[in-house]
Amino acid sequence: MTLPRVLLAAALAVLLVLPALPSLFGSYAVTVFTLIFFYGFLGQAWNIIGGYAGQLSAGHAAFVGVGAYAAAVLSQDAGLTPWIGMLVGGLLSAALGAVIGYLGFRFGLRGFYFVLLTVAFAELCRLVASNVDAIGGALGYYITFTGNPRHFQFQDSRAYYYIALGFMLLATGVVALIERRRFGMYLTAIREDESACEALGVDTFRVKLLAMVVSSFLTGMGGTFYAFYLFSLQPSTVFGIPLSVEIVIRPIVGGAGTLLGPIVGSFILSPLAELSRAYFAKGGWIGGHLVVYGLLLILVVLFLPQGAYPWLVKLGGGRFLGGGLRPPSDTSPQDGAGKAGARSGPS
Amino acid sequence: MAVGLTLIFGVMRVVNFAHGDMMVWGMYLAWVLSTRFGLDPYFGFVICAGVLFLVGVAVQRGLVDRILDAPHEMQILLMLGVALVLENSALMVFGPEPRRVRGVLRLSTIDVGPFIVDLARLVTFVVAVVLSVLLWAFLFKSDLGRTIRAAADNGYGALVIGTNVRRVYAVAFGIGAACVGAAGALVAPFLPFSPSAGLPASVTSFNIVIIGGMGSLPGAFFGGLLVSVAESLGAVFLRPSLKEVVSFSLLIVILLFRPAGLFGKRLS
Numbered sequence: 001m002t003l004p005r006v007l008l009a010a011a012l013a014v015l016l017v018l019p020a021l022p023s024l025f026g027s028y029a030v031t032v033f034t035l036i037f038f039y040g041f042l043g044q045a046w047n048i049i050g051g052y053a054g055q056l057s058a059g060h061a062a063f064v065g066v067g068a069y070a071a072a073v074l075s076q077d078a079g080l081t082p083w084i085g086m087l088v089g090g091l092l093s094a095a096l097g098a099v100i101g102y103l104g105f106r107f108g109l110r111g112f113y114f115v116l117l118t119v120a121f122a123e124l125c126r127l128v129a130s131n132v133d134a135i136g137g138a139l140g141y142y143i144t145f146t147g148n149p150r151h152f153q154f155q156d157s158r159a160y161y162y163i164a165l166g167f168m169l170l171a172t173g174v175v176a177l178i179e180r181r182r183f184g185m186y187l188t189a190i191r192e193d194e195s196a197c198e199a200l201g202v203d204t205f206r207v208k209l210l211a212m213v214v215s216s217f218l219t220g221m222g223g224t225f226y227a228f229y230l231f232s233l234q235p236s237t238v239f240g241i242p243l244s245v246e247i248v249i250r251p252i253v254g255g256a257g258t259l260l261g262p263i264v265g266s267f268i269l270s271p272l273a274e275l276s277r278a279y280f281a282k283g284g285w286i287g288g289h290l291v292v293y294g295l296l297l298i299l300v301v302l303f304l305p306q307g308a309y310p311w312l313v314k315l316g317g318g319r320f321l322g323g324g325l326r327p328p329s330d331t332s333p334q335d336g337a338g339k340a341g342a343r344s345g346p347s
Numbered sequence: 348m349a350v351g352l353t354l355i356f357g358v359m360r361v362v363n364f365a366h367g368d369m370m371v372w373g374m375y376l377a378w379v380l381s382t383r384f385g386l387d388p389y390f391g392f393v394i395c396a397g398v399l400f401l402v403g404v405a406v407q408r409g410l411v412d413r414i415l416d417a418p419h420e421m422q423i424l425l426m427l428g429v430a431l432v433l434e435n436s437a438l439m440v441f442g443p444e445p446r447r448v449r450g451v452l453r454l455s456t457i458d459v460g461p462f463i464v465d466l467a468r469l470v471t472f473v474v475a476v477v478l479s480v481l482l483w484a485f486l487f488k489s490d491l492g493r494t495i496r497a498a499a500d501n502g503y504g505a506l507v508i509g510t511n512v513r514r515v516y517a518v519a520f521g522i523g524a525a526c527v528g529a530a531g532a533l534v535a536p537f538l539p540f541s542p543s544a545g546l547p548a549s550v551t552s553f554n555i556v557i558i559g560g561m562g563s564l565p566g567a568f569f570g571g572l573l574v575s576v577a578e579s580l581g582a583v584f585l586r587p588s589l590k591e592v593v594s595f596s597l598l599i600v601i602l603l604f605r606p607a608g609l610f611g612k613r614l615s
Contacts (some may be wrong), residue, residue: 044404054420056423058423103599107602107604109553109602109603110539111423112423116553116557116602120595120602121599122597123550124592125590126594127592130588131586131589138588148567166452177546241546245431249423252424281438288435288439290431290435290438291431291432291436292429293431294430294432295432297425298410298425298428298429301414301424301503302413302414302425
């Protein structure tokens with residue numbers, strides 16, 4: 001049994017179990033799982049540009065915000081169903097992603113400078129949104145509850161569970177498709193050595209731009225879910241740096257640039273966030289869960305720079321596959337080679 | 348006011364996302380010193396600088412040192428983690444309410460011609476300028492300062508000629524942290540602060556450093572001047588709440604056309 005088959009079997013098993021869970025769980029567990037799926041989805045979308053292509057975007061909240069506001073405003077003021085507004089939001093986010101990507105990549109911003117560019121754009125969006133009174137300004141935008149599925153609103157919180165699950169699977173499907181194609185190989189090659197990749201004749205500018213557009217489109221669609229799950233939008237939260245951190249941290253902890261990394265990361269972090277939030281809130285210590293986040297991030301960077309998923313695969317591979325994790329002939333760059341692949345690649 | 352502050356910010360060469368949060372800790376330290384021990388921030392800032400120096404050395408030694416060879420992104424993520432821990436531990440310890448340190452100089456003003464100058468701000472400004480000049484002198488005139496600049500310029504080369512580069516990095520990081528600690532203590536008397544002030548402070552200081560030029564002292568000075576003037580103009584001509592739009596737009600333009608900053612050396 002080769003590794004892809006094990007993964008496939010595991011994925012199928014999970015697929016069969018997850019839809020059945022809400023009928024067994026209480027509403028709190030359903031909420032936690034909904035958040036796991038939703039952040040897994042956002043992480044997966046980020047993974048395309050941040051993980052595979054290695055372009056660390058720290059401003060993905062901008063896309064969530066644009067998508068959220070677009071769908072919410074269109075639904076409330078123009079009566080357009082969010083099911084279509086979701087695509088409009090995605091397209092707007094993709095347009096913004098294209099602008100950021102065009103500027104960043106055309107002018108050759110790498111590393112820290114690209115990070116700052118994305119942060120600057122997200123902050124600009126936040127400031128603009130807090131100053132446009134038509135969309136509520138700094139007070140935020142509120143959505144009237146109708147409970148009508150046509151308005152992306154549901155009486156039953158389990159509906160959100162299934163939608164979030166669907167979102168996550170959709171994004172994972174997209175990433176799986178990308179990973180298998182030449183496009184995915186290009187992205188990994190750019191992450192590992194951009195100059196070499198360019199020297200081999202790859203139009204790295206176009207590849208990176210396309211990755212950015214796909215990533216921001218998906219993230220923008222996620223904005224619709226965000227808006228209609230919470231029913232209110234505040235510029236400081238939906239465009240804020242903390243949300244960008246939430247998006248980035250899951251794939252990093254789980255394993256950036258791997259197919260299941262963001263999901264593993266979300267399954268680790270989202271329950272941890274909820275539990276520690278509840279635990280620290282009891283002691284009156286707000287902010288405790290973010291301390292846990294920070295410590296975890298430091299630990300992962302220091303000891304597990306490729307994230308948890310490649311490590312789990314290695315652990316599981318050693319135990320169940322008799323160490324035959326990867327046959328020598330399989331030198332495909334996409335699995336295992338995490339961000340700091342050069343430093344301690346799995347052998 | 349930002350000018351004196353950014354003079355200090357500019358010298359930090361490490362990509363330090365925890366910058367603003369270190370400043371906030373400096374502010375809280377000044378607050379503790381003044382409320383518990385009755386020590387005025389204008390004297391307490393020395394202690395704040397000392398404590399933050401140790402924090403900086405610890406962060407560099409314990410964390411950054413281990414991943415110096417790793418990709419740049421990992422350093423950014425690491426510092427982000429440190430920033431999260433610092434900011435939210437401040438939140439846990441001190442709570443979310445804004446605080447203010449009562450300095451001896453509060454409410455005292457002096458008249459300079461047609462202007463009325465807040466004495467607290469004036470003293471802070473003067474102390475900041477003096478500190479900056481001292482820092483400049485240290486970096487350019489003393490042996491250790493020269494070593495720091497050498498290691499920053501070419502770490503490998505410095506290693507070859509026998510410099511203990513890691514120790515130098517630790518000292519440099521510590522001095523940077525001490526500077527923000529002192530800055531935090533000095534602005535605490537007239538700037539109410541809360542734990543969440545750290546992140547915006549980090550972003551603003553990055554803004555200034557990038558616009559002025561990474562690692563350039565005059566760049567930080569004029570970058571700070573430029574940003575504060577641009578924001579003031581933005582507040583007049585647009586809306587006060589839109590003033591930051593100006594500085595972020597400025598940042599984006601600078602990033603695109605001159606990523607080395609106005610005063611930095613051209614990137615090769």
